Amino acid sequence: MGGRPSAATRGAFAKSSFQSQLMGVAAFHNTARRSAILPPGPQRIIGTVNDPAPVPEPSSAHGSYHWSFERLLAAGLVPLIVTPFASGSLNPATDAILCSVLLLHSHMGFQSVVIDYIPQKTYPGLRKIFWWLLNAATVTVGVGLYEFETNDVGITEAVKRIWRA
Amino acid sequence: MIAQRVGVAALRRGAAQPFFAQTLPRAALAASMSTTPTRSWSTSACRRPISPHLGIYKMEQTWFGASAWTRITGCVLSGTMYTYMAAYVVAPLVGLHIESASVAAAFGSLPFAIKGGLKFALGFPFAFHFFVGLKHLVYDMGKGFAKDTIIKSEKILWGVSIVGGLVLAFFV
Numbered sequence: 389m390g391g392r393p394s395a396a397t398r399g400a401f402a403k404s405s406f407q408s409q410l411m412g413v414a415a416f417h418n419t420a421r422r423s424a425i426l427p428p429g430p431q432r433i434i435g436t437v438n439d440p441a442p443v444p445e446p447s448s449a450h451g452s453y454h455w456s457f458e459r460l461l462a463a464g465l466v467p468l469i470v471t472p473f474a475s476g477s478l479n480p481a482t483d484a485i486l487c488s489v490l491l492l493h494s495h496m497g498f499q500s501v502v503i504d505y506i507p508q509k510t511y512p513g514l515r516k517i518f519w520w521l522l523n524a525a526t527v528t529v530g531v532g533l534y535e536f537e538t539n540d541v542g543i544t545e546a547v548k549r550i551w552r553a
Numbered sequence: 554m555i556a557q558r559v560g561v562a563a564l565r566r567g568a569a570q571p572f573f574a575q576t577l578p579r580a581a582l583a584a585s586m587s588t589t590p591t592r593s594w595s596t597s598a599c600r601r602p603i604s605p606h607l608g609i610y611k612m613e614q615t616w617f618g619a620s621a622w623t624r625i626t627g628c629v630l631s632g633t634m635y636t637y638m639a640a641y642v643v644a645p646l647v648g649l650h651i652e653s654a655s656v657a658a659a660f661g662s663l664p665f666a667i668k669g670g671l672k673f674a675l676g677f678p679f680a681f682h683f684f685v686g687l688k689h690l691v692y693d694m695g696k697g698f699a700k701d702t703i704i705k706s707e708k709i710l711w712g713v714s715i716v717g718g719l720v721l722a723f724f725v
Contacts, residue, residue: 431599459693462686469683494631501628525635532638539652540641546653551672551725553661 429510461493472544483542487533490543495526619707623685626678633675669722677718684710684717 468486472478502522506515533543540546615621637651644651660668688706691697697706 433599459690463690466683466687490631490634494627494634497624497627497631501624525639528642529635529638532640532642536638536641536653541653546656549653549657550660553657553668 429507431510458493458496461489461496464489465493473548478542478545480537480542483544484537487537487543491526491530491533494529495522498522498526617707617711619685619688619710622681623689626682626685629678630675630682672722673718676721677714680717680721681710681714684714 465486468482468489472482472486499519499522502515502518506518508515536543536546541549640649640651643649660671663671688697688710697703
């Protein structure tokens with residue numbers, strides 16, 4: 389600070405500046421309602437305004453292969469789900485494949501939910517926790533599916549029986 | 554940056570106001586000259602709201618968008634599977650009976666309306682996720698992106714999924 393203004397002036401400025409900013413935000417949003425969505429979370433600026441956004445390292449495992457694999461699973465689920473119910477016959481191998489594809493499809497879906505709603509930048513710790521919670525849940529569910537397929541009637545037959553109970 | 558705007562606004566306001574009303578904003582402007590600009594810029598930038606904010610859109614524009622409902626219905630279906638299968642693993646350890654025969658027996662003893670309601674609560678998400686999944690596979694081939702097609706297909710999608718959910722709940 390150069391020529392120090394009096395404490396009273398600084399106080400008045402700080403208040404008026406902060407209030408005008410808040411009023412600016414309120415006017416822009418044009419509503420007095422409290423946010424219907426979660427608040428933005430802690431934000432920080434890395435470097436300066438003129439630094440470009442970092443470009444992630446290109447990797448086909450995280451890019452096109454991942455995308456194609458996701459689509460392959462989704463498309464594969466269509467016949468895997470329709471066939472056993474339409475034909476009425478049951479094949480343990482088909483049922484096992486259905487379970488595996490369902491598990492992977494669900495896991496990838498939940499992964500994208502975690503990626504979207506717990507940003508790495510804002511909540512790095514929370515992201516890590518949820519990422520590993522999801523991994524643990526998927527392993528547990530995988531064990532459950534294996535048990536269900538081997539000791540129970542299998543997922544297709546179980547759905548059929550419960551649905552028609 | 555913001556501090557400069559405050560100053561400009563204060564000067565504009567000052568032009569139409571009596572002298573005594575100008576003194577405080579001018580003092581504020583003087584104060585702003587001696588602050589470090591980077592710091593005030595970064596603190597104000599961190600206070601900005603994030604966008605987009607769902608509340609700024611009309612209900613019919615975003616609330617029934619298929620994209621969000623794909624995720625919601627998918628989470629309902631996968632969430633049900635995850636809950637049941639994880640419970641199936643721990644059930645023997647805590648002495649719970651949730652094998653398919655007991656669940657079927659318990660479900661069969663429920664009144665018709667509740668049975669139908671529960672079936673619709675899973676049948677509708679299944680139908681929606683199934684049909685929207687097919688639609689997204691068509692999108693992935695780069696087809697169906699005309700605005701009319703999107704609007705029309707979303708309406709058809711909702712109709713077919715609700716009917717599909719009802720059929721699964723009451724006629725299967």
